Amino acid sequence: MDYVVGIDIGTTSTKAVLYTLQGDIKGYSNQLYPLYQDTPDMAEEDPDEIFNATVTALTEVVKNADGRVRAVSFSTQQHSLVGLDADHKPLTRVITWADNRSEKQATELGKNGQGLKIYNKTGLPIHPMGPVYKLLWLKKDESQLFNQTKYWVGIKEYVLWRFFHQLKEETSMAATTGLMNIFKMDWDEDILKFVGITRDQLPELVEPTSQLTGLEPKLADQIGIPADTPFVMGATDGALAEIGLGAIGKGEVAVTIGTSGAVRTFIDKPQLDPKGRTYCYPVMDGKWIVGGPVNNGGIVFRWVRDNLFAPEKETAKLLDMDPYDLLTDIAKKIPAGSDGLIFHPFLGGERAPIWNGNARGSFFGLTRTHTRAHMVRAALEGVVFNLYTVQLALQEAVGEPTLITATGGFARSALWRQMLADIFEHPVTIPEAFESGCLGAMTLALISIGEADDMSVVKKFIGKQNTYQPDPTNFKNYRDLLPIYLSVGRKLEGEYDDIAEYQRQHPHPSEE
Template sequence: MTHDILIGIDFGTGGCKITITDCQGEVLDSLSGEYPSSHPHPGWSEQHPADWWRVMCETLARLQQRPVWQNARVAAVAMDSYTHGAVLLDEQLQVIRPTIIWTDQRSAAESRELKEKTGDMIFATGYQMPTPTWTLPQMLWLKRHEPENMQRLRHISFVKDYIRFLLCGELATDRIECQGTLFYDMKQHRWSDELCELGGFSSAMLPPIAGITDIAGKVTAEAAKATGLPIGTPVVMGTSDSAVEDYAAGAIEPGQCILKLATAGNVNVMTAEAHPHPATLTYAHVIPGMWYTVTATNAAAICQRWFRELVCAEEKLEAETTGVNVYEIIDRKAKTSPPGSNGVFFHPYLSGERSPYWDPKLRGSFTGMSMGTTRGDLARALLEGVAYSLKDCHRTITEMQLPVKEYILIGGGAKSSIWSRIICDLFQAPCTVPASCDASFGSALLAGVGVGVFPDEETAIRRCLKIARQLEPDRSQAAFYEQQFALYRRLHDALAPVYAVM
């Protein structure tokens, strides 16, 4: 008997994840695939759009061999992706160059110049201050260093929007994605000619803006051949990964706070209105009328991937021979080290840093090592260091006096019992861990809203949200972690001037 399924496709910084749900929001299956980033120079980060499409097609092909696909009718597809990823297209809609992604730090000089010359205007219009994360300074860098590519430029798309264009042949973006460019007028709800002019191009090159749950088009015959998705499948617009993750975790009321342990780390506080601040990011929420304030660290769970590749050959071999996830094995090593990692500290500035320092020159470090330091100490120090970085981000939320009534822990790192325990004890607050809260799950629900399976966004998540576990803090660790966090900050303060001149 045929049954309807909803598909959510997430394009994260490290890879593509696809989740399939039924029309009651029950997760039926999910699968991921990794794609590479290239780093042609120190501080540069780029991705090839062809890799996003390739990995999505490969992942869909693998899913189509599994039981969930048998006798299934795809009711709708929706996608999300990381923001700040401009795809530059020529007159024939061909990709001009690899996409500069949000971790790239090459436009530090352009960011400083924009801030000094027009920072007040940029902030008043776009609600954000220029930093290398944003597309505006990246485009200014391209104008100066790759004028030949800028001369070929005719259309600008973004990560998920480009893939959706390949699926259904229409260029468009949504109302939250456009806020992640620094080309959008937050008050007038339109592209800003003034901001685009600063980036060296015309706003006519940017796509039309649609609603998050609007149907953007249908899968074409050519795309159906490549993906295995049925011809004519409705493709719903979707939105940015951060917004849809918050939504998928049930953060739909003011005062709920997301602590995210994914490629990057986020502290996102839901608000009833916009609270633009020079040290934060400000985005509209999936729920119409709501907003959220973001403080973010550039590198969180990606630090574990880096550590896995650089240090953990033994653990990788064990994972290959036993079938146990390599991160579970690394976590076991981390559990052999006590709180405080026997004096070892890790600062996760592998891609510079955003909140609260906004310093692209910061670099990652292990400090406090001795002849007695073990790989377990390093593994635990990494987990603690990312947690301290999130706590550092949270200082801005406290300074802004934004009320927080509930903490929700999400991202791949939330699956780790030791990592979530460290977060809970450091923040000294109860933490909720949803069962299915990644962006691809949220996108599947938005696909359902788009085709009428659910009446609206809020009904969909209230009906489908499930809680995996709830953590209570160990109060006996409060003073210890307060002291550790103070040491973490002192180490930052001592090392930052050194990195500034390196």
């Protein structure tokens, strides 16, 4: 039997799934690694820890293959940046999308119009997540490091270098750097000059279905696959999650809520938002992805669990119960709208639709009658409210959705699934298949090795789906709350900057 491995290099872990060519899952591995946050606004990872996790995950799933592995394909977190020396050794850790230290550069270029010029060429919104802004920050604050760096790459490019000693980057990932012109499909010389780097410092651009062969022999032996096994470049985690959900047709919208979250859809040609609220990146075969990512998805639920419900977390352990299930049971007792308690979920700045690295979270409307149960429900609703505002921005560009499909860790919660349908006022389809990014990577691999003509083949692999209908009894509560949610957020824009600067000047002891 022949197999394909889909790998997803994410923010918190690397996952690998072994598939048959018919889409059946025969092996799964999930390898965790830490996020380093030594100082305020920092969010880094160790590139070698990620490489080792990738090798381990791949090795574990290959053990389940009783035949030939035809290809390995990659889905990878966006916006990462790693500086390498002349020998391709890391000079930096992985500066992730969540790193906020280039906030001043993004804000300045947003105000002087340069950021919009970059957006109009690259499709990258003005935000410190973008490697173009990270490079400008390093150039200013870490000039010695900036000047001694020979190559600038993302984490996938570093991993593939370790595998093949070839430095290549596929165009979907390159678009997320803010350095590639999406209309010319090439590194933009004007932007490179503005940043102060050259194309010789960047990987060679290739297509997502391109292959690398000639795996390092020792690694091939360790993993247990032939050295000539093709590795398919793959694409961004966002694009491949969309494919893995089967949301590939016109008007088909995918919502994902993992640690972070996103709302996105495919279109047939590049389309930019005059207000710069949505990104636009190429994928393949005349397909472009447009949408908006949010920083604050499941990480908000984790914050609630660890900081507002620490005793219940321990109780759940004694009951042999998932703490998240216990919290959703508590939240179910509160009516939709949390009796007028609103939560803005900006615990780590925010990307779409406000694109403000200084945004901060808040509860609004607290009264003596509110309880912790109200707070957990309001936190979950706040995440979905924010995703809905992204959907509203997306609708302005591409129209009403014909289908909404959703996935991510949140999909385990029936309460959260129903909440999504209620706030979006639209049926929401949840596939039972998991790891949509790995499935999307597997789909690209099938195209690359000639086993599929296009991405529509994924429809065969998705399997059973459940659809949640919106509950009309909740509409009025949410419709009445949303304008207040939006209004409070707008009124706090100036205060976000002030409180963020205060927090930088007075860091928590653990951040010093």
